[in-house]
Amino acid sequence: MQIDFWILAFSAVTVVVTIWMGFWAAKKARTASDFFVAGRSVSVGWNASAISGEYLSAASFMGIAGMVMSSGYDALWYPVCYACGYLFLLLFIAGPLRRFGAYTIPDFAEGRFDSPLFRKIAVVFVLFIGFFYTMPQMKGAGTTLAYIFPGLPYWAGVVLVGAVITLNVALGGMKGITLVQAFQYWMKMFAISVPIFVLMAVYGHYGKQLEVNQSSPTVVPAVRALPEVMAQGDTNSAVELRKSLPEKAPADSTWLSPFGPLTTKAAKAAGITGDAAKPYSLLYTYSLIIALICGTAGLPHILVRFYTNPDGVAAKRTTMWVMILIGIFYVFPPVFGVLGRNLLPELYTGVGAKGTDKIVLELPRLLNEQYAPLGSILSGITCAGAFAAFMSTFSGLLVSMTGALAHDVYGRMWKPKSTPEQRMRMFKVASVLIGVVSILLGSLVEPLEINFMVGQAFAIAAASYFPLLFMSVWWRGMTMKGAAVGMLTGGLCALVAVTLTNLSNLALDKGPMGRLFAGFAPLNDFWAQHPLLRILCEQPAIWTVSLAILLMLGVSRLTRREVPGDVRKKMLVLHAPETLGLKQEYIQEHSAPH
């Protein structure tokens, strides 16, 4: 295969524009307060687009389509819960946190309990969640570059993209400002919707494509229809273009129905099939829902933007628009998965970067068969969207992780007396350090699905930050010790559980990763004997979130005497309407004695 000019052109333009905009933005917004405070004058429409732009990562753009193609119905929970998690954030956390005026979760942890120590504990999870979130972005980068430059190994793409963005962040570009992020939302929206409308116009709409999959196995498989229909010259394009599925593809009935390959994997490995496997699937589904819904509220980079509104009413209206914008977006990726199953089933046999995760990039190219350069142009557009997705998310994560490392770990813990110049230098060193670790981790995860890995980052956030925020906002009796014990135990349990799952999955790989992780192969025999444990490790949210909340309740009760003395004032700031002006009062009182 040769390098396609159109695809290369669109991708190159995206990269150049993104980097240029980053530097242009960095020049405009020099300080953190520029970003936060000046941003408060941002209008609802711009801000809603910016929040949505920041939220849609490689998982949303490429991963969902790939997972719907590989696993069918069950994968639909991902886009739905990514969007619905936002509702939970709105209902319980967004309003109070905005009133409190903490920009990040560690800020909140310190302010709520007046404890710099707790800030140091809380900041650790910025790094944990951040690394789990960067791995899938790196896979997106490796997959896209391997598609644009056929023959380029996966790891080379990861190194290239990782190095470019790391350098960019270290040099001071890529500060998230509203205009850039808003632009990126509309770019991703355009890149996912326009190709899909053209594809549906040519090959048949969403429902028609789905109809080809027969839920009942007794019906003659639609696959057989291919030669007959072709012979009859039927113009029904949906049936005409259904290609025969390779053996590796899940059968129609399991793919189309709930409790399919994704959720029954563990039970199947244990030899449990049919109706006996369904309770396992149900448990898997519920645990996944909890992870995604609670996890959204605990993602380190999401909350910041609630402050970039002039007032609470505008913040709420912004959230409404965010839900509409991301909701509309999330309808499209599954369509790629459905069309991909019918039109490009070859991808089922591919592994890693050549597998279903690249369906969004490759599918539009089919149009070249009939309308020559159109397919390449549309494929170039989806590649550009993918670049926008993983570049913006990776740089956003890199900025917040570097900030945590340089500001909190170095500036507050290691060398509290360091000068601003030393800290600036440390920021650069830290960004390179984190960039290198991300690249290393990213080049290991080729065999894992993008969307699956993002789900894991959500599971860790759900078990650590979500209980912390939820309980601290609504329960007066919470103590710092209770919060710390619950957050650490829940978060670390989730971290260990998903890491074990990943190690055992990597051991199954037929490529170099399988050899590298061969030591973990016995874990798979263990899973086969204990399917329940496997599910609880793969989707740990159902027990880790409960564990974290129970520990917070229990330990806080035991250390009841340590409830902060001014808890009522704190709660008042969290809950009283902003127009009463209590926040200013609180800040003045606190800063007066110094």
Added chain:
Amino acid sequence: MQTRVREKAADVHSAAFLRSLMRKQLKLSITCALAFLLVVLGLPLANYFAPELMATRILGFTLSWFLLGIGFFPAVWIISFYFIRRSIALEEEEVAEVSREKAKEVKQ
């Protein structure tokens, strides 16, 4: 005397004010969350107990696919629209109540 004034429900620094404020907010949030959880936790149950019904075809989609892949988003929009309207109204009520009490105190 000081304490008696402080304990009035409309005094923003009183425990009673905070309790009523948090209770009202939490009630609204929980109502909306329950409506949402009913849908999101109910769908897997429907898939579990009524698989045939959920496999009914609508415009080519199975019912379950249609609900999850498309129908969910508008449902969430309706819930959040309701929540946002109610919570803005709630805040306005609180502010009005506090300023009414303040006006009364000034008169006395």
